[in-house]
Amino acid sequence: MSVRSSIAVLSVGAVIGLLVFGLVSKGSAGVTVGDPAPDAPLPRLEGDGTESLADYRGRWVLVNFWASWCIPCREEAPALERFQQQHGGPQFTVVGIDTRDLSDDGREFVRQYGLSYPQLRDGDGDAGDDFGTTGVPENYLVDPAGKVRLLVRGPVSEEYLSEEVAPLLPKGES
Amino acid sequence: MKARLTLLLLVALAVLAPAATAARQVTLAEIEEEVMCTVCGTLLQLSESPQAQREKVFISRLIAEGKSEEQIKDALVAEYGNEVLALPQGSGFSLSAYVVPIVAFLLAAIALAFGVARWRGAGSRGRDETSDRPRGPSGEEADRLDADLARYDL
Numbered sequence: 001m002s003v004r005s006s007i008a009v010l011s012v013g014a015v016i017g018l019l020v021f022g023l024v025s026k027g028s029a030g031v032t033v034g035d036p037a038p039d040a041p042l043p044r045l046e047g048d049g050t051e052s053l054a055d056y057r058g059r060w061v062l063v064n065f066w067a068s069w070c071i072p073c074r075e076e077a078p079a080l081e082r083f084q085q086q087h088g089g090p091q092f093t094v095v096g097i098d099t100r101d102l103s104d105d106g107r108e109f110v111r112q113y114g115l116s117y118p119q120l121r122d123g124d125g126d127a128g129d130d131f132g133t134t135g136v137p138e139n140y141l142v143d144p145a146g147k148v149r150l151l152v153r154g155p156v157s158e159e160y161l162s163e164e165v166a167p168l169l170p171k172g173e174s
Numbered sequence: 175m176k177a178r179l180t181l182l183l184l185v186a187l188a189v190l191a192p193a194a195t196a197a198r199q200v201t202l203a204e205i206e207e208e209v210m211c212t213v214c215g216t217l218l219q220l221s222e223s224p225q226a227q228r229e230k231v232f233i234s235r236l237i238a239e240g241k242s243e244e245q246i247k248d249a250l251v252a253e254y255g256n257e258v259l260a261l262p263q264g265s266g267f268s269l270s271a272y273v274v275p276i277v278a279f280l281l282a283a284i285a286l287a288f289g290v291a292r293w294r295g296a297g298s299r300g301r302d303e304t305s306d307r308p309r310g311p312s313g314e315e316a317d318r319l320d321a322d323l324a325r326y327d328l
Binding site: 100 | 225227229232252255256257
């Protein structure tokens with residue numbers, strides 16, 4: 001192969017490589033029902049260290065993406081906290097993920113609504129991108145095997161939680 | 175006396191001017207031009223979304239605390255990640271955003287230079303080939319030409 005051909009092949013390869021990188025770095029199309037839930041470690045909103053959804057394997061987890069600047073999230077938060085009070089325990093928990101938000105604002109939101117369930121932080125929105133969120137709030141019910149069983153784009157109501165989520169949880173959970 | 179006063183003023187200016195420049199506080203408008211609304215994907219100065227509003231409040235607070243532009247950007251990156259910066263950072267993979275256009279420009283310039291050199295080389299070779307040809311008619315042709323001219327000579 002001549003030098004000119006090698007340069008041409010390398011140039012085409014470089015362009016294709018950049019295009020592929022661009023597509024890959026755009027991230028996946030997100031998860032849907034039946035897919036494994038992304039479980040990249042995230043920093044805790046309050047306190048040090050990180051947590052991953054993998055740490056909750058064996059429990060049902062309602063993953064709630066929220067942000068303090070999101071008005072529907074304010075309406076949804078009390079319903080989630082009540083559901084956590086009724087059903088939270090060794091077999092179920094709500095996990096909040098504060099996304100694209102200022103950490104101080106997020107902590108203030110948690111205090112304001114008295115949220116007792118674990119809160120993680122997704123400042124750059126990467127976790128939301130992994131899930132394929134299109135906004136906030138969004139909710140994903142993840143089963144003990146780590147697979148998504150329900151997906152709600154938008155806020156969940158108390159009716160939805162009691163009629164769609166509660167029946168899937170193990171009986172006797174308190 | 176007047177000269178002494180002028181000299182004193184000049185010295186004072188020379189001492190105070192750099193200090194004043196160093197102490198110049200960055201403005202919200204300046205920062206807004208260089209950072210993104212991470213939810214909207216647009217420059218912060220173009221966005222009025224709730225997230226952008228909180229971001230602006232955060233920047234204003236840091237400005238009021240006397241933070242420098244660099245400190246404010248660092249704080250924004252700590253909160254929102256590198257995506258909050260409108261211009262890529264000059265390190266890591268982001269560096270390619272600056273390097274690739276320069277390399278591409280250089281490669282294009284080199285290719286153009288080679289192309290021009292080849293074109294000029296081909297042109298001069300062509301001229302050389304034509305210069306080998308006899309400039310005038312050959313002896314036989316010249317004789318015939320002279321005869322023709324003589325025939326039509328008036």
